[in-house]
Amino acid sequence: MGKSTYPGPCGAEDGDAGSVDTTPGPICRTDNWFDQYWIDNSDTPGPIGTDDRAEAEPYLCAPPDTVEAEPGYTPYTLTPAEFMRQYLYLSVPYFDPNTGERRTAYAKIHLYTNLGAGHANRHSNLKEKDDLNGLVRSAVKRGQPKTPVAPDGAHRGRISKAFYGKGLPNDYTLALMYAIAFQRTTVASLQDYVYNNAILGMDCTGFVNNYLRQINVIEKDRTIPTHLQKGKKNNLLREEPSKIKPRDILIWNKSDGKASQHIAIIDTVSNGGNKLLVVESSGTGPKVANGNIGLGSSEYTIVKPIKNTPGAYRVNRGAYRNNGHSDVFILGVPSD
Numbered sequence: 001m002g003k004s005t006y007p008g009p010c011g012a013e014d015g016d017a018g019s020v021d022t023t024p025g026p027i028c029r030t031d032n033w034f035d036q037y038w039i040d041n042s043d044t045p046g047p048i049g050t051d052d053r054a055e056a057e058p059y060l061c062a063p064p065d066t067v068e069a070e071p072g073y074t075p076y077t078l079t080p081a082e083f084m085r086q087y088l089y090l091s092v093p094y095f096d097p098n099t100g101e102r103r104t105a106y107a108k109i110h111l112y113t114n115l116g117a118g119h120a121n122r123h124s125n126l127k128e129k130d131d132l133n134g135l136v137r138s139a140v141k142r143g144q145p146k147t148p149v150a151p152d153g154a155h156r157g158r159i160s161k162a163f164y165g166k167g168l169p170n171d172y173t174l175a176l177m178y179a180i181a182f183q184r185t186t187v188a189s190l191q192d193y194v195y196n197n198a199i200l201g202m203d204c205t206g207f208v209n210n211y212l213r214q215i216n217v218i219e220k221d222r223t224i225p226t227h228l229q230k231g232k233k234n235n236l237l238r239e240e241p242s243k244i245k246p247r248d249i250l251i252w253n254k255s256d257g258k259a260s261q262h263i264a265i266i267d268t269v270s271n272g273g274n275k276l277l278v279v280e281s282s283g284t285g286p287k288v289a290n291g292n293i294g295l296g297s298s299e300y301t302i303v304k305p306i307k308n309t310p311g312a313y314r315v316n317r318g319a320y321r322n323n324g325h326s327d328v329f330i331l332g333v334p335s336d
Helices: 080-088 126-142 155-163 169-181 190-197 204-214 224-233
Strands: 090-095 102-107 249-253 259-270 275-281 295-305 312-316 325-331
Touching: 080 090, 080 169, 080 204, 080 259, 080 275, 080 295, 090 169, 102 169, 102 190, 126 155, 126 169, 155 169, 169 190, 204 259, 204 275, 224 249, 224 259, 224 325
Parallel strands: none
Antiparallel strands: 090 102, 249 259, 249 325, 259 275, 275 295, 295 312, 312 325
């Protein structure tokens, strides 16, 4: 793994946007990620949409405990906003039907989907999931069609996670790779397929749990009530704004002081803990296609503490979330 003067993900090397990451995979970046340069191991690195080749197997960036840093630096930790961007800039490998060359399509996953009984208008297309998995099963037996990642029966579980709103970025990449290979969509219509056919998106716990597992804080997914229970048990309720930290979670608070069914995570903290950049997948975002843009970041402002409820606050959710007010618990996340 390469080393960087500035600790960064995946062993990114020093230099300009043309630096090549020694860890294969389309999601890894150079150090100056602020310019949104992403590396797919192509000889033409650049902003999304300019590269024309991808690795045979998509990879996530290395977990933080495997990333080397120069002496005096701490290992790099992926931030919630950076993890969100992995969903917003998917690199999907495919073979050009005319030339047979490996190429890359791009898509974003940001719809809010939820398979809960009270969210019938936010379900993904589970029939498409079943059809796609059936085609994968057939491809494993026949060895056809040829795909950038060889068909594997284990991929069906990962495709299902994507349709359930619980997938990692690579799970969505696999689903879309197969959708192109099986002619469920064209490259030109890939984003329309995401929006209007497969209806692929993310729910709130899917994003938060995936992020916390990626940075090795939790080993297994937790329900929202379990997150709250563990935080209280470990005395991690943030009873003063000044104690709020990046990667703390927000859990929506019912009037009885119990957890309701929404969760988000803090990316950055400013103004003494009174301003928070929060990343979440929520149904309150702008309307698009068959639903709402769920996955995004918003600047929250703490309005006031909730009386007689330690660690609970009323927050303004910012313009992106229609400046709505919510009552939330803010707490740290204990490790498994």
